[in-house]
């Protein structure tokens with residue numbers, strides 16, 4: 001009897017969630033490395049009047065962006081830094097090995113803390129997908145920004161992404177259907193006393209299965225003025241804000257107040273705004 005049970009379990013087909021790979025789903029759901037490379041290239045050229053060749057991707061995870069950077073130009077090099085050896089290993093196997101021949105030794109991965117990792121100076125350092133929000137005190141975040149500045153060439157720039165808006169401090173779940181799965185962003189907790197927040201990413205599948213809490217983040221949701229102040233305190237000379245433009249969804253009228261708006265992936269520099277949005281994304285660009 002016991003033997004039979006075991007056999008049944010062995011032959012039970014796997015659910016879509018069991019077959020899926022959370023890093024692959026993450027990359028497809030939240031990363032757009034080609035658009036990031038284009039934004040970095042254009043901003044650097046515009047601000048520094050020369051091409052950017054060397055990138056440091058802090059909190060690089062699977063190093064998809066650093067790999068894409070190197071593949072965009074044979075003269076480009078990159079360094080990726082992340083604490084998590086297993087995630088770096090996944091990136092090495094899945095993102096880097098397949099293009100190893102073309103990449104040569106142009107991409108270095110460092111397993112370590114972004115505040116301590118040492119690498120040859122870069123034109124651009126980036127901290128994408130709000131990763132620096134793991135630093136929850138002014139001292140800790142300033143310490144990271146100081147380290148980021150130290151790692152730059154004299155005319156280098158630091159780029160960090162931030163999200164915000166009236167919905168950013170709400171408890172909510174937001175779903176986005178993608179090819180073969182649904183991405184779920186879950187803002188589970190937000191504390192107005194210290195802006196600490198707990199967010200999860202889940203992945204849902206057509207067979208009803210789910211990867212629950214595929215990724216969990218414990219962050220402080222910083223504001224643009226706080227980041228600007230800390231970047232200046234860390235020694236950066238100037239901080240610019242590039243705001244993602246939004247447009248009404250296909251079925252909605254642009255002038256309708258209730259129209260559903262979505263990000264276009266295009267960013268424009270802003271210095272004055274007179275209203276908030278439900279949700280927004282910005283790149284902060286700090287000049288050394």
Ligand SMILES: C[S@@+](CC[C@H](N)C(=O)[O-])C[C@H]1O[C@@H](n2cnc3c(N)ncnc32)[C@H](O)[C@@H]1O
Pocket residue numbers: 030031058059060061062081082083084087112113114115128129130131134
């Ligand atoms: C939100 S993921 C970002 C992945 C990728 N950079 C992206 O843009 O989607 C955060 C990553 O930061 C890493 N991390 C957290 N604290 C770190 C630290 N102090 N130093 C280096 N990496 C850190 C985690 O291991 C994780 O891979």
